[in-house]
Amino acid sequence: MGEVVKLKTGKPEKQTYRLNKSFVDKAEKLPKDRDFTAYFDDLIPGFHLRVLTSCKTFSYWYRSPIDRRARVMKLGRHGDITATEARKKAEKARGAVLDGRDPQEQKDRAKMRSKTFADIADQWLEEYAEPSRKTWKEDKRRLSSPYLKRLQKFQFHEHNREKLQDLLALAHKSASESTPVEANRIVELVNQMLNTACRYRWISSVYRNIAADIQKNTEKGREDYLRATEFAKFADVVGTLPRKHRCSIWFLVLTGCRSKSEALALLKADVHLEAGVFKFRDTKNATDHELPISTGIKTIFEMMPEHRGDTVFMGKELRRPFETIREAGFIDHMTPHALRHTLRSHARSTLNINLEAVDSITNHKSNYGAGARYVHTDPERVLEALEKYQAWVFDKAGIVDFGAYLKTGKR
Structure with a gap:
C-alpha cells in the first residue's frame, strides 16, 4: 500500500x-x-x-x-x-x-459483449478445465461438437439470453435424434461452463443456469449387469470380435476396472509378470493403483497381439465392440461400466467376497467412517478374490481353456 x-x-x-x-x-x-x-x-x-x-x-x-x-x-x-x-x-x-x-461495470459489460461462445469455451478449457478436471479432453471434444456449431459465434449481450437458450435447445434436439444420452451431456457441460464463466465475471450473470428449461432425454440407469445365465452368450458374442478386443473386454470383465482411464491407459512398462503385479497410473481417485496378476489376467497379457504402442491394449475407446455386443440382444445399456458393476454385484451377493477386497480390486472409494484410513487389504486376499471370481465367471461362461478361447474365439 x-x-x-x-x-x-x-x-x-x-x-x-x-x-x-x-x-x-x-x-x-x-x-x-x-x-x-x-x-x-x-x-x-x-x-x-x-x-x-x-x-x-x-x-x-x-x-x-x-x-x-x-x-x-x-x-x-x-x-x-x-x-x-x-x-x-x-x-x-x-x-x-x-x-x-458504475464505470467499471460498464467496462466489464463492453468486454462481455465482445466475447463469443467460442472465446468463453477456450478460456474455460485453458483456465479452469485443464488445470482441475481429468475429463478436460472429453470436455473439449464435446464443446467442439458439430451440434454446437451455431453457438460458436454467439455474442454475449445481456438481452440475448433467450436467443442462446433457443440455440442450445435446437442443438439438444438435433443431437437427440441419434445420440440422446450424449445430447444430455453436451447441454449439461455448456450449462456448467457458463455458470463458471458467470462466477468469474467473464460474462453477465444473466446466463446462469441457461439449460434449466431444456427437457432432458430419459436415460436408462447404469445399474444393468451380466446375469449368471448370460455369460455363455456373452462369451460367444465377444468371441466374434478381433482378438485385440477380446483381450481388452475380458480384462474389463476380470478386473472391473475403468475402461479409458485405467484399462486403455495401462502401460506395458507397468506390467510386471515376474513380480505378479501391474499398476494403473493417475487413476480417477488421483492415485496409482496396483493389483496382483491372476492366472486369467496373465493369460490376457500373454495373448494380447503385439503392437508398437506404449500401452498394453490397442485403441482409445471400445465404442464399436460394445455396439456389437448390444446389437446381439444384450441389455440396451451394456457398457464398460456394466462390466464393472457385474464384478461388484456378483463378488458381493453371489460369492460373498469381502467388501474391502472388492473395493481394492475395482479401486473404489468407500466410506468406512473414521477408520477409513486404517483399511488396507492384504494383496494375497485380493489375489484370492480375483481367482475366486475368475473361476466362477469361467464356469458360468463355459470356458475350459481361456488361452485357446482368446486365440480362436471358441469356447
Missing part, C-alpha cells in the same frame, strides 16, 4: 500532486512500500498513479454508486497512454459515478 495516501479512503495523508508528464516521469516507488506507491492527483479526486517496481499505471479510485463498494479502475499503463489521456479517462469515469453509474 502506498505511503503517500490511504488508498481505501482516497484521502491524502501528506499531499496530492499534479499528475502531468514531468511528475509521472520522475515518480518512483518508495522503499517502505510493499507492493506499490500511489500518488493522487490534486484536481480529480480518486485519479492516481501507481508506481510498481516494473511499471507505472494510471488508475481511478471510487465508490460504486450502486453498492457503495470501493473499487479501482485501471485506466492504462504509462507509456501506452499519456498523463493527459489518462486524465480525460478519469474525468469520464468520475462523470459516470456522479450520474449514478
Whole structure:
C-alpha cells in the first residue's frame, strides 16, 4: 500500500500532486512500500498513479454508486497512454459515478459483449478445465461438437439470453435424434461452463443456469449387469470380435476396472509378470493403483497381439465392440461400466467376497467412517478374490481353456 495516501479512503495523508508528464516521469516507488506507491492527483479526486517496481499505471479510485463498494479502475499503463489521456479517462469515469453509474461495470459489460461462445469455451478449457478436471479432453471434444456449431459465434449481450437458450435447445434436439444420452451431456457441460464463466465475471450473470428449461432425454440407469445365465452368450458374442478386443473386454470383465482411464491407459512398462503385479497410473481417485496378476489376467497379457504402442491394449475407446455386443440382444445399456458393476454385484451377493477386497480390486472409494484410513487389504486376499471370481465367471461362461478361447474365439 502506498505511503503517500490511504488508498481505501482516497484521502491524502501528506499531499496530492499534479499528475502531468514531468511528475509521472520522475515518480518512483518508495522503499517502505510493499507492493506499490500511489500518488493522487490534486484536481480529480480518486485519479492516481501507481508506481510498481516494473511499471507505472494510471488508475481511478471510487465508490460504486450502486453498492457503495470501493473499487479501482485501471485506466492504462504509462507509456501506452499519456498523463493527459489518462486524465480525460478519469474525468469520464468520475462523470459516470456522479450520474449514478458504475464505470467499471460498464467496462466489464463492453468486454462481455465482445466475447463469443467460442472465446468463453477456450478460456474455460485453458483456465479452469485443464488445470482441475481429468475429463478436460472429453470436455473439449464435446464443446467442439458439430451440434454446437451455431453457438460458436454467439455474442454475449445481456438481452440475448433467450436467443442462446433457443440455440442450445435446437442443438439438444438435433443431437437427440441419434445420440440422446450424449445430447444430455453436451447441454449439461455448456450449462456448467457458463455458470463458471458467470462466477468469474467473464460474462453477465444473466446466463446462469441457461439449460434449466431444456427437457432432458430419459436415460436408462447404469445399474444393468451380466446375469449368471448370460455369460455363455456373452462369451460367444465377444468371441466374434478381433482378438485385440477380446483381450481388452475380458480384462474389463476380470478386473472391473475403468475402461479409458485405467484399462486403455495401462502401460506395458507397468506390467510386471515376474513380480505378479501391474499398476494403473493417475487413476480417477488421483492415485496409482496396483493389483496382483491372476492366472486369467496373465493369460490376457500373454495373448494380447503385439503392437508398437506404449500401452498394453490397442485403441482409445471400445465404442464399436460394445455396439456389437448390444446389437446381439444384450441389455440396451451394456457398457464398460456394466462390466464393472457385474464384478461388484456378483463378488458381493453371489460369492460373498469381502467388501474391502472388492473395493481394492475395482479401486473404489468407500466410506468406512473414521477408520477409513486404517483399511488396507492384504494383496494375497485380493489375489484370492480375483481367482475366486475368475473361476466362477469361467464356469458360468463355459470356458475350459481361456488361452485357446482368446486365440480362436471358441469356447
